[in-house]
Amino acid sequence: MPNDPAFRDHQAWLGYLQPDGLVVSATALVDAQVVLDRGALAARQQEFLPFVSEVEDNDDTVHAIADFPAFARNFLEWPDDCLFGLDPSRPLPDELTVPLPELGETLAPTLAFREPKPKDESNPWLLVVRVLPRGTDLDAVHTRTEAQWSASETRRFERLLRETRVPIGVLSNGMHIRLLYAPRGENAGSLTFPVEAMTEVAGRPILGALHLLLHRYRLLAAPSAARLPALLERSRAFQSAVSTALAGQVLDALYELLCGFQAADEHTKGDLLREVLSKHPDDVYAGLLTVLLRLVFLLFAEDRGLMPTSALYVRHYAVHGLFERLRADYEHYPDTMDHRYGAWAQLLALFRAVYGGSRHPQLKIPARKGYLFDPDRYAFLEGRTITDGRLPLVSDGVVFRVLRNLLLLDGERLSYRILDVEEVGSVYQTIMGFRLEVAVGPSIAVAGKRKHKGEVPAPNVINLEELLAAKAADRVKWLRE
Numbered sequence: 001m002p003n004d005p006a007f008r009d010h011q012a013w014l015g016y017l018q019p020d021g022l023v024v025s026a027t028a029l030v031d032a033q034v035v036l037d038r039g040a041l042a043a044r045q046q047e048f049l050p051f052v053s054e055v056e057d058n059d060d061t062v063h064a065i066a067d068f069p070a071f072a073r074n075f076l077e078w079p080d081d082c083l084f085g086l087d088p089s090r091p092l093p094d095e096l097t098v099p100l101p102e103l104g105e106t107l108a109p110t111l112a113f114r115e116p117k118p119k120d121e122s123n124p125w126l127l128v129v130r131v132l133p134r135g136t137d138l139d140a141v142h143t144r145t146e147a148q149w150s151a152s153e154t155r156r157f158e159r160l161l162r163e164t165r166v167p168i169g170v171l172s173n174g175m176h177i178r179l180l181y182a183p184r185g186e187n188a189g190s191l192t193f194p195v196e197a198m199t200e201v202a203g204r205p206i207l208g209a210l211h212l213l214l215h216r217y218r219l220l221a222a223p224s225a226a227r228l229p230a231l232l233e234r235s236r237a238f239q240s241a242v243s244t245a246l247a248g249q250v251l252d253a254l255y256e257l258l259c260g261f262q263a264a265d266e267h268t269k270g271d272l273l274r275e276v277l278s279k280h281p282d283d284v285y286a287g288l289l290t291v292l293l294r295l296v297f298l299l300f301a302e303d304r305g306l307m308p309t310s311a312l313y314v315r316h317y318a319v320h321g322l323f324e325r326l327r328a329d330y331e332h333y334p335d336t337m338d339h340r341y342g343a344w345a346q347l348l349a350l351f352r353a354v355y356g357g358s359r360h361p362q363l364k365i366p367a368r369k370g371y372l373f374d375p376d377r378y379a380f381l382e383g384r385t386i387t388d389g390r391l392p393l394v395s396d397g398v399v400f401r402v403l404r405n406l407l408l409l410d411g412e413r414l415s416y417r418i419l420d421v422e423e424v425g426s427v428y429q430t431i432m433g434f435r436l437e438v439a440v441g442p443s444i445a446v447a448g449k450r451k452h453k454g455e456v457p458a459p460n461v462i463n464l465e466e467l468l469a470a471k472a473a474d475r476v477k478w479l480r481e
Contacts (some may be wrong), residue, residue, distance in 0.1 A: 002242070004030060005029070006029075006030050006035045006036070007026050007027070007030045007411070009036045009038065009205065010026035010029050010030065010036065010209075010414065011026050011411065012205060012308070013205045013206050013208075013209045014026060014209075014413075016197075016205075016206060017191055017193065017206065017209075018440075019189060019190065019191050019380070019415065020189060020191075020192075020417065021187055021188060021189030021303075021417040022138050022181075022189040022235060022236065022283065022413055022415050022417075023179060023180075023185075023188060023189040023190060023191045023232065023235070024181075024191070024213065024231055024232055024235045025235040025238055025412060026412055027235075027238050027410065027412060028231055028234040028237075028238050029231065029233040030437075031238075032223075032225050032226040032231055032234065033225055033226065033232065034172065034212065034231065036205060036208050036212060037208065038205070038208075039206045040208070041204040041205065041207070042204065042235055044204070044207060044208055045198070045199075045204050045207055045213055047075060047201075048075060049199065051065055051066075051070065051071045051074070051075055052064065052065055052066075052195060053264075055134065055174075057135055057175070062175060062196055062356045063175075063195050063196050063197055063199045064134055064135075064174035064175045064195055065172065065174050065175075065177075066133045066134075066174065068084075068110075068129070068170070068172050068174070069086050069111065069131075072111075072129070075211075076211070076214050076215050076216060077213045077215060077216040077217075078113060078216055078219070079116075079216065080254055081116070082108060082111060082113050082114050082116060082126075082220075083111055083112070083114075084111065084112045084113075084114055085109065085110060085111035085112055086111050092108065092109065092111070092112055093112075095164065096108060096109055096125070096128060096164050096166070098110055098159070098160055098164060100149065100159075103149035104149065105149055107156060107157075107159060107160040107163070108157045108160070109128035109130050109160065109248075109304055110130050110131040111128070111129045111131075111171075112125050112127070112129070112146050113125065113126045113127045113128070113129070113164075113219070114126065115220075116220065117150070123165055123166070125164070125166045126166075126168065126219060126228075126229070126417040127164070127166065127169055127170060127219075127228075128160070128161070128166050128168075128169050128170075129168065129169070129170045129171075129172070129197060130153075130157050130160070130170075130171050130172075131172050132153060132171070132172065132173045132174075133173070133174075134173060134175065135173055135174065135175060135176035135481045136153060136173040137152075137153070137173075137311070138152065138153050138154050138171060138176060138178060138192070139152050139153075140152055140153075141155075151291050151454070153173075154171065154172065154178065154180070154190065157169055157171050157180060158180060158182045158188045161182040161188075162182055162184055163402060165184055165241040167181055167182055167183040167184065167229075167232070167234065168180070168181055168228065168229065169181075169182070170214070170316075174195070175194070175196065176192050176193065176194055176195065177192070177193045177195065177210065178191065178192045178193070179191045179193070179213065181212070181232045183232075183233075183236070183338075186236065187417060189415070189417070193206055193207075193209075198210065212227060213231075214228070218231075220435070231389065238316075245409055245410075246406075246409065246414065247429075247431070249405040249406065250292060250405065250431055251431055252405050252428060253292055253402040253403075253405035253406055254288060254289065254292055254431060255403065256401045256402050257288045257291060257292070257398065257402055258288055258436070259398065260283065260394045260395060260398030260399075260402075261273070261284070261288065261300055261392065261394065263379075263393070263394075263395070263398075264392035264393045264394050265392075267352070267384055267392075267393045268392075271387055272380060272383065272385055272386055272392055273380060273385070274385075275385055275443055276380050276385060277438060281436065281437075281438070281458040282435060282436070283378060283380075284380070284436050285434060285435055285436040286378070287377070287378030287380060287381055289431060289432075290372065290377070290378060290381075290428075292402075292406075292431070293348075293372060293379065293428065294351055294372060294373060295319060295402070295403070295406055296406065296416075297372065298319045298350070299319055299320070299406060299407070300416040300417075300418045301328075302318055302319060302320055302416075303320075303415055303416040303417035304416075304417050305347075307365075308362075308363055308364060308365060310362040311362070312360070312363050312364060313362070313363055316346070317346070317349065317350050317353065317363070319347075319350070319403065320407075322343060322346055322347070322399070322403065323400070323403040323404070323407055326343060326399060326400040326403065327400065327404075329396065329400075330377050330397075330400055336398050337395065337397030337400060338395045338396075338397035338398070339395065340394055340396045340397075341394070341395055341396060342396060343394075343396045343399035344391065344392065344394035344395075344396075344398075344399055345391055347399065348381070348382055348391070351373050351375065352373075352375060353365050354368050354373045355367070355368060355369060355370070355373035355374060355375060356369075380392070414458065437461065439461070439463070440463060441463045441464065441465040441466070442464045442465060443461050443462060443463050443464060444461075444462050444464060445460065445461050445462070446460045446462060447460075455474045
């Protein structure tokens with residue numbers, strides 16, 4: 001599928017928008033035969049521009065949608081008889097108003113889209129819309145009064161979606177249109193479409209995607225499996241299979257890391273791992289496993305906004321940012337990735353910062369301490385087992401392949417924000433139970449038998465010298481067994 005042009009088109013606009021959590025996946029769109037019509041994008045933009053006007057924003061001229069209801073009616077072609085909250089004859093029902101007396105405010109949408117023939121009469125609402133004053137920050141945490149709830153407009157809207165059991169919402173401040181998906185009992189996700197970008201030639205695919213997802217056809221007239229609710233639900237179904245695929249890729253990442261440390265050990269003529277292999281051989285596997293668990297923890301924390309969001313962290317410490325830089329390096333200089341070093345040092349610095357904390361004003365991290373990030377558990381990771389104490393030469397190519405296995409599935413970017421703790425735990429279970437052995441001669445590994453569904457079988461390692469030294473008849477008998 002990664003080579004499918006339709007899949008690549010969806011990947012391109014999704015990559016530009018950088019979804020927060022999971023809303024819709026390229027795999028689900030292609031599976032439902034939802035295709036971005038590139039030939040119609042220029043004409044679509046010409047239809048869009050009349051709804052956009054130039055406005056002043058912080059001494060700068062930007063583009064914004066002045067009248068969202070008109071935009072919804074005429075560009076997205078939402079039918080008037082489905083819209084409530086705009087016409088006095090079709091007011092918003094009380095069921096879509098959520099009072100929060102304990103927080104001192106009431107949540108309500110600006111308008112709501114009702115299905116003409118709902119399957120569930122008790123909840124006939126396809127989506128709700130909240131229109132904010134132009135330029136309102138969608139993510140800034142604030143209180144409307146001192147006694148009210150301290151939350152962003154996006155979090156308030158998510159709460160509205162969950163309380164009303166309407167999982168799909170559209171939030172707009174004129175300069176951005178944000179599509180939210182917050183199914184009850186699951187993590188929310190959002191896609192933000194910048195109006196400014198959609199007025200430019202390069203932003204036509206983004207506009208095409210917005211039209212593709214929110215046009216009347218996608219809401220009411222498309223085949224059932226290709227309508228917006230089904231696409232969003234199907235995307236979550238695809239994501240639920242992630243844990244099994246991710247577990248296999250984490251095992252691949254473990255192998256890459258092992259090869260990287262084997263090469264680093266050879267650089268030191270065995271000085272890096274000699275002592276640990278002789279005294280505590282299981283610590284090598286445990287240490288590499290710990291690195292992967294640290295990375296999974298950090299990817300999860302970064303996707304959920306639990307790590308600093310300052311430019312200093314994002315550019316020089318974040319695991320996601322490191323992967324993007326390494327991916328760009330790989331695209332330009334693929335042949336030198338295994339001869340350059342630096343990425344491993346950045347990871348070690350981040351691990352230390354998480355453990356010991358940071359008081360830098362642009363990098364405030366509380367000292368987490370704890371077992372997982374303790375730098376003294378596996379000293380060889382930092383090269384403290386080497387006589388002169390230098391860092392292990394783990395190449396940028398190794399770190400890139402490890403992160404690629406953790407962040408890309410079938411060419412799609414994996415969002416750790418929507419993974420449940422149980423799914424992360426299943427990854428941990430898959431890579432437990434292995435041990436590292438030093439081969440005493442030329443060897444091959446034969447895949448073991450899978451005893452349980454989803455299990456990654458441990459291989460049988462065969463010493464070829466021992467096998468060839470045996471009598472021919474014994475070899476035949478052994479191989480049959």
